[in-house]
Amino acid sequence: MTNAAQTAEPADAASAADYYSPYHSFTAEEWAKFRADTPLTLTADEVQRLRSLDDPINLDEVRRIYLSLSRLLSTHVEGSQLLFQQRNRFLSLSDVTKTPFIIGIAGSVAVGKSTTARILKELLARWPSSPKVDLITTDGFLYPNAVLQRENLMERKGFPESYDIGAILRFLSAIKAGEPNVQAPRYSHLTYDVLPNEFTLVDRPDILIFEGINVLQSRALPADGKIVPIVSDFFDFSIYIDAEEEQIHQWYVQRFMRLRETAFRDPTSFFKKYAAIDREAAMAVAENLWENINLKNLRQNILPTRPRADLILRKGRNHFVETVSLRKL
Ligand SMILES: Nc1ncnc2c1ncn2[C@@H]1O[C@H](COP(=O)(O)OP(=O)(O)O)[C@@H](O)[C@H]1O
Ligand SMILES: CC(C)(COP(=O)(O)O)[C@@H](O)C(=O)NCCC(=O)O
Numbered sequence: 001m002t003n004a005a006q007t008a009e010p011a012d013a014a015s016a017a018d019y020y021s022p023y024h025s026f027t028a029e030e031w032a033k034f035r036a037d038t039p040l041t042l043t044a045d046e047v048q049r050l051r052s053l054d055d056p057i058n059l060d061e062v063r064r065i066y067l068s069l070s071r072l073l074s075t076h077v078e079g080s081q082l083l084f085q086q087r088n089r090f091l092s093l094s095d096v097t098k099t100p101f102i103i104g105i106a107g108s109v110a111v112g113k114s115t116t117a118r119i120l121k122e123l124l125a126r127w128p129s130s131p132k133v134d135l136i137t138t139d140g141f142l143y144p145n146a147v148l149q150r151e152n153l154m155e156r157k158g159f160p161e162s163y164d165i166g167a168i169l170r171f172l173s174a175i176k177a178g179e180p181n182v183q184a185p186r187y188s189h190l191t192y193d194v195l196p197n198e199f200t201l202v203d204r205p206d207i208l209i210f211e212g213i214n215v216l217q218s219r220a221l222p223a224d225g226k227i228v229p230i231v232s233d234f235f236d237f238s239i240y241i242d243a244e245e246e247q248i249h250q251w252y253v254q255r256f257m258r259l260r261e262t263a264f265r266d267p268t269s270f271f272k273k274y275a276a277i278d279r280e281a282a283m284a285v286a287e288n289l290w291e292n293i294n295l296k297n298l299r300q301n302i303l304p305t306r307p308r309a310d311l312i313l314r315k316g317r318n319h320f321v322e323t324v325s326l327r328k329l
Contacts, residue, residue, distance in 0.1 A: 080101055108241075213302050256289070312324070
């Protein structure tokens with residue numbers, strides 16, 4: 001542990017930085033030890049099936065990083081269930097609807113949020129208590145392309161103004177109120193658009209994982225000065241996936257070039273024209289999308305939300321996590 005839970009006054013500048021940091025930071029090897037006797041319930045084949053294109057995550061990485069995370073989350077879920085029961089006793093309430101534990105996962109485009117979310121979903125669902133775990137991504141809450149085109153926002157896809165934030169807040173309120181069969185809209189990376197009239201039903205899960213670039217964002221106060229809730233008000237735990245900007249840039253461009261050989265070849269792909277152009281021209285398109293949309297969004301709207309996270313997974317080369325920072329309570 002690089003900063004341990006020190007009680008003595010820090011002796012030098014480096015330990016002072018750790019002492020005053022709101023996070024405990026661990027190397028991946030230190031973090032791995034916290035898994036204790038948590039069993040590995042995934043197989044190598046399952047990990048391969050769960051990972052996104054170009055994400056080399058393997059069983060060792062699940063063992064090193066995700067088992068401790070799964071164990072930590074189980075203590076948070078148990079703690080919140082206990083608090084729920086104690087509060088009901090305190091208020092002499094019976095027959096109160098249990099509400100799902102919500103985990104938010106944030107980070108840049110192409111940093112690997114989807115893989116983390118899918119691995120976590122499987123690990124949590126395999127706890128001995130067999131909780132019902134659902135996963136929803138925020139892309140379904142983007143405005144449809146027709147609206148983005150009309151509002152001249154196609155070059156701002158992923159920026160705060162491209163999402164129907166009201167719909168996200170209504171969705172999360174319904175989930176937290178314990179409503180059955182709450183509809184989440186769906187997005188297709190193939191058509192690059194929201195799927196009209198297609199929804200995922202979220203039916204009172206024990207745990208909901210809510211993943212997207214924008215989940216830790218707040219909004220500017222409206223002109224009438226009314227205080228409005230923010231998405232993370234609904235979270236019981238939040239995770240930010242972090243990496244060097246240049247590293248994420250490489251992952252984005254590599255993935256785009258790989259998609260050119262796979263998904264973009266589909267005749268219904270919004271990007272099919274980029275499968276037909278030569279390599280150099282395609283690289284230029286990827287660089288342009290990175291530079292003018294995703295990098296700008298990372299710097300302006302995503303990275304500034306990192307300090308809100310309860311846990312930060314900092315990745316190095318090959319998507320492997322190098323440092324884990326956990327907020328001090
Ligand atoms: N144009 C695309 N076509 C097909 N799949 C895509 C495309 N862009 C992204 N994806 C897939 O969508 C998922 C989400 O990608 P993204 O929003 O960049 O987040 P992250 O890489 O952090 O999971 C990933 O699994 C990725 O492989
Ligand atoms: C759909 C996204 C905004 C990510 O959405 P999220 O699920 O994180 O809300 C992103 O993958 C995207 O398409 N960005 C636009 C620029 C680009 O095509 O890379």
